[in-house]
Amino acid sequence: MRFFASADFMVQSRPSGLIGNRKHKQYYWTKGVRAHMESILITGSNGVLGTKLIQAAIGNFDVIATDLQAAPLNACLGSFTYASMDVTDEHQVEGIFQKFSPAIVIHAGAYTDVDGAEKNRDLCYSINVTGTQNVAKACKGKLVYISTDYVFDGTAGPYGEEDPIHTLGWYGETKYQGEQVVLNYTEKALICRTSTLYGFAPHITRYNFVGWLIRQLEQCKPVKVATDQYVNHTAADDLARVLLDLLAFGLDGVFHAAGEDRLSRFEFALRVADFFNFDRSLILPVTCAELGWTALRPLQGGLLMDKLHGYAHMMDTSRQLEVIKKTFPWSDPIA
Ligand SMILES: NC(=O)c1ccc[n+]([C@@H]2O[C@H](COP(=O)([O-])OP(=O)(O)OC[C@H]3O[C@@H](n4cnc5c(N)ncnc54)[C@H](OP(=O)(O)O)[C@@H]3O)[C@@H](O)[C@H]2O)c1
Secondary structure (H helix, E strand, O other): OOEEEOOOEEEEOOOOOOOOOOHHHHHHHHHHHOOOOOEEEEEOOOOHHHHHHHHHHEOOEEEEEEEOOOOOOOHHHOOOEEEEOOOOOHHHHHHHHHHHOOOEEEEOOOOOOHHHHHHOHHHHHHHHHHHHHHHHHHOOOEEEEEEEHHHOOOOOOOEOOOOOOOOOOHHHHHHHHHHHHHHHHOOOOEEEEEOOEEOOOOOOOOOOHHHHHHHHHHOOOOEEEEOOOEEOOEEHHHHHHHHHHHHHOOOOEEEEOOOOOOEEHHHHHHHHHHHOOOOHHHEEEEOHHHHOOOOOOOOEOOEOOHHHHOOOOOOOHHHHHHHHHOOOOOOOOOO
């Protein structure tokens, strides 16, 4: 694989064939709906969802990946353009949007540490609110903003798109303010609220809940998992697929998209243990309060997806685990 480096941009040479198994999507985009490949710019492209979005978009779009780092961490995915971009830097964002004029922007970059957000409030605000404002102002095409189920307080979930917003913590608050900024600055925005993402790639070393759980269980270590928080665990691979489906329908507005099963973290952990044949007795039930997290979590959370089901379906837990089984770094030394 070759790189062409200039001061700001690195461009990889194109591979000869299609990457990924997305034949139906390729068919859709070439059967008259799109005459040519549109450009899609992804923020937070080195993150979990960003990586899966690149993977899903290659072959269907001209992909411009952007993140904080000087070079892509996931160059092995195939052919795409990469630009280093800090969303909090308004001039940098403007410059990159002018250079590439993306038809579609998926804004997945964010400050995502829910507990860290309580201690680093200014940093979290500058990335999730000011950064989103910079992206929304610069975006002249279709904007997709990735939001969270943490905009709800978890007193009466699962939640529909129109249910009242009430945030418990700073992360959820800044993501909600990001939603408002997007609606203020753009007319064609799609806001997608998702929940508890997991996904794997060789460069992703910061384990999410599922990665941590698998690593502990394969070493036969007991884990404490909350019985009182209900969410829809979501494989980022699957969300990336559905986001591109929603784009193909040309939809605007707020949509909920997350794993089809709403489960407590404890129930989900048992499913993971059973799926991978780990000892389920290693999973010890506790409450969120016992785990001593800094930020409050919505307990009766989760997302209703009736609106999504008019267009697409997410996978259930078993199918999602089948997908991530293929990408989990099984051979790496146990961390
Ligand atoms: N993870 C979840 O459970 C979850 C649940 C619901 C919604 N979401 C939303 O889904 C989206 C994707 O989440 P994810 O799990 O893929 O998160 P992630 O893995 O943490 O990826 C976020 C990416 O954004 C980058 N970033 C941070 N500050 C930035 C800045 N100033 N400018 C540009 N990029 C910046 C991060 O870089 P560094 O890693 O170097 O900081 C990281 O590569 C986010 O919008 C998040 O709020 C996530």
